[in-house]
Amino acid sequence: MGERQISKAVISRLPRYHRYLGELLNSGTERISSGELSRLMKVTASQIRQDLNNFGGFGQQGYGYNVRYLRDEIGKILGLDHDHAMIIIGTGHLGKALANYENFNRGSIHIVGLFDIRKEVIGTKVRNTEIRSVEELPSFLKEHEVEIAVLTLPKKNATEIAQILVENGINAIWNFAYTDLNLQLPEDVIVENVHLSDSLMQLTYRLNAAQQKEEN
Amino acid sequence: MGERQISKAVISRLPRYHRYLGELLNSGTERISSGELSRLMKVTASQIRQDLNNFGGFGQQGYGYNVRYLRDEIGKILGLDHDHAMIIIGTGHLGKALANYENFNRGSIHIVGLFDIRKEVIGTKVRNTEIRSVEELPSFLKEHEVEIAVLTLPKKNATEIAQILVENGINAIWNFAYTDLNLQLPEDVIVENVHLSDSLMQLTYRLNAAQQKEEN
Numbered sequence: 001m002g003e004r005q006i007s008k009a010v011i012s013r014l015p016r017y018h019r020y021l022g023e024l025l026n027s028g029t030e031r032i033s034s035g036e037l038s039r040l041m042k043v044t045a046s047q048i049r050q051d052l053n054n055f056g057g058f059g060q061q062g063y064g065y066n067v068r069y070l071r072d073e074i075g076k077i078l079g080l081d082h083d084h085a086m087i088i089i090g091t092g093h094l095g096k097a098l099a100n101y102e103n104f105n106r107g108s109i110h111i112v113g114l115f116d117i118r119k120e121v122i123g124t125k126v127r128n129t130e131i132r133s134v135e136e137l138p139s140f141l142k143e144h145e146v147e148i149a150v151l152t153l154p155k156k157n158a159t160e161i162a163q164i165l166v167e168n169g170i171n172a173i174w175n176f177a178y179t180d181l182n183l184q185l186p187e188d189v190i191v192e193n194v195h196l197s198d199s200l201m202q203l204t205y206r207l208n209a210a211q212q213k214e215e216n
Numbered sequence: 217m218g219e220r221q222i223s224k225a226v227i228s229r230l231p232r233y234h235r236y237l238g239e240l241l242n243s244g245t246e247r248i249s250s251g252e253l254s255r256l257m258k259v260t261a262s263q264i265r266q267d268l269n270n271f272g273g274f275g276q277q278g279y280g281y282n283v284r285y286l287r288d289e290i291g292k293i294l295g296l297d298h299d300h301a302m303i304i305i306g307t308g309h310l311g312k313a314l315a316n317y318e319n320f321n322r323g324s325i326h327i328v329g330l331f332d333i334r335k336e337v338i339g340t341k342v343r344n345t346e347i348r349s350v351e352e353l354p355s356f357l358k359e360h361e362v363e364i365a366v367l368t369l370p371k372k373n374a375t376e377i378a379q380i381l382v383e384n385g386i387n388a389i390w391n392f393a394y395t396d397l398n399l400q401l402p403e404d405v406i407v408e409n410v411h412l413s414d415s416l417m418q419l420t421y422r423l424n425a426a427q428q429k430e431e432n
Contacts, residue, residue, distance in 0.1 A: 011421055015414035019394075042399065078417045079424030093316060097309035101412070109416065147423065148416075172423050174416060178235075183258065190426065192419040194412065196317070198231035200325065200390060201294045203408040205227055207363060207388050208295030210406065 010051050014074055016041065017051070021071035033064040080108045085146045086174075087113040089161055090153030091121055091131050094176060098150060099126045109148070113140055117157060134161060141168040150174045151181070159184050226267050230290055232257065233267070237287035249280040296324045301362045302390075303329035305377055306369030307337055307347050310392060314366060315342045325364070329356055333373060350377060357384040366390045367397070375400050 020041055024032060038045040052058050055077055058070050075081055088095050091114050099111055114131045116122060122133050132140065140146075149170045151158050158177035162185060165173065172190040175181050182191040236257055240248060254261035268274050271293055274286050291297055304311050307330050315327055330347045332338060338349045348356065356362075365386045367374050374393035378401060381389065388406040391397050398407040 006425075011418055012414075014421065015411070015417035016396075018417065019411070019414070040399075077421065077424070079420035080417070084420055084423070093309045093313035097313055098412070100309060107413075109420070148419065171426075172419055174419050180232075180257075183256075188426075190419060190422045192415055192422070194410075194415050195231070195235070196314070196410065197323075198228075198235070199408055199410050201231035201234065201296070202227055203364065203388055203390055203406060204295035204300055204325070205230065205293065206406045206408070207300070208293070209222075210387075210404075 006054050010054055013043075013051055014078055017048075018071060018074045018078060018080075021067055021074065024067050025071055029067050031064050032067055037065070082108060084109045084148055085112045085144065086110065086148040086150060087115060087140075087146050088150040088152060089115045089134060089137075089165075090151060090176075091116045091126060092152060095150070095152035096126055098152060099129065112144060112146060115140075117153070134164075137161075137164055138168050141165075141170065146170060148172045148174060150176070152176045155179045222270050226270055229259075229267055230294055233264075234287060234290045234294060234296075237283055237290065240283050241287055245283050247280050248283055253281070298324060300325045300364055301328045301360065302326065302364040302366060303331060303356075303362050304366040304368060305331045305350060305353075305381075306367060306392075307332045307342060308368060311366070311368035312342055314368060315345065328360060328362060331356075333369070350380075353377075353380055354384050357381075357386065362386060364388045364390060366392070368392045371395045 020037070024040075034045040034048045037048055041048075052070075055073070058065060058073055072081075086109055088099055088111060091099070095114070095116075099114060111127075111129060114126055114129050115134045115137060116131050117134050119133075121131050124131055147170075149165045149172070151161065151173060153161065155178045158175065158179055158181060162173060162175075162181050166185055166189055171188065173181060173185075173192070175191055175193045176196070178195065178197070180191075180193055182189070182193075185191065236253070240256075250261040250264045253264055257264075268286075271289070274281060274289055288297075302325055304315055304327060307315070311330070311332075315330060327343075327345060330342055330345050331350045331353060332347050333350050335349075337347050340347055363386075365381045365388070367377065367389060369377065371394045374391065374395055374397060378389060378391075378397050382401055382405055387404065389397060389401075389408070391407055391409045392412070394411060394413070396407075396409055398405070398409075401407065
């Protein structure tokens, strides 16, 4: 890859390629042309070729893509060829949903700790992992190599907890709290925000636009 | 808006404007310049002006934006000025997280039904709403006006349930199952996919890219 800057749009499409190639592999497909992949994924073949050319191509003209090779190479680009230790802070329904998510547990991402602020859940377990007090975060992070912290807690606690995490060496946060944390953290901290209501509003936008079109 | 086609990128940014303007309103800010909004949201002022110009502008040169007016107008564009009835199918942790999400319950989106396939949860309640059997979906949808269905269920059941929903008049699906439903549904059904592991992979990509940069 060298020094080339890959656009955000391309990066956002890579996980989808990885997912489709994984499904093809599971169904026993060894080789696929960009045309077939295009029909399956409902994107143009030229988009697929352009996207993959950002990383050197992976295909041979007229011969298509080797599915396993391409899936593995995209996996490497996505950092899935090595393990990532992750902790979850906030074990409400959303935190529990993520702690139970089988796609993480069978992949390269491992949940190594669960934390909460609520006294009544501390000491209970989710999937054999004990829920600890957030007060233990600094010592836990000294003793364990943790790469990613997930924030599934109310907005009002998110900034304070994020700052504790960053002070203790975390530099990747998967944030579900209803705030853009990157405004309060050092520039080099990687924050991926998931704002579920933003996604729902895109749905209501499309509903609204479709209804207005009907009325015209 | 007329017949203008608004780009997906602009639409994806509208909920964030709505969120920031709501926070400004809560903190008592009545008027804001595009420069101030730019610093707050960490996007360029020209991007803000361009985005809002898609809908007619809303600002007066040199006078800034009226926060409440702009928030309400963006709310209208997002379809938030009228109520939307929503049902959730799948009441595992993720379904329960959404059923309990206060941002929905105080806004224009109302959860009117919960459904599950698992006999042991049917008849129990989440937030005063009884969980019904998915077998009741067709009759429920005849008796109630429902606009949006949320799928928080395993991939293996998602397609079948989506087809039942569409046959019974649903044309907007907020899909959390690990599959792109739009491949199996009529073109005019609005599907907003939320693939949480795709989001996590964008985080591991950025981690990986940052580590490679350090090594070079």
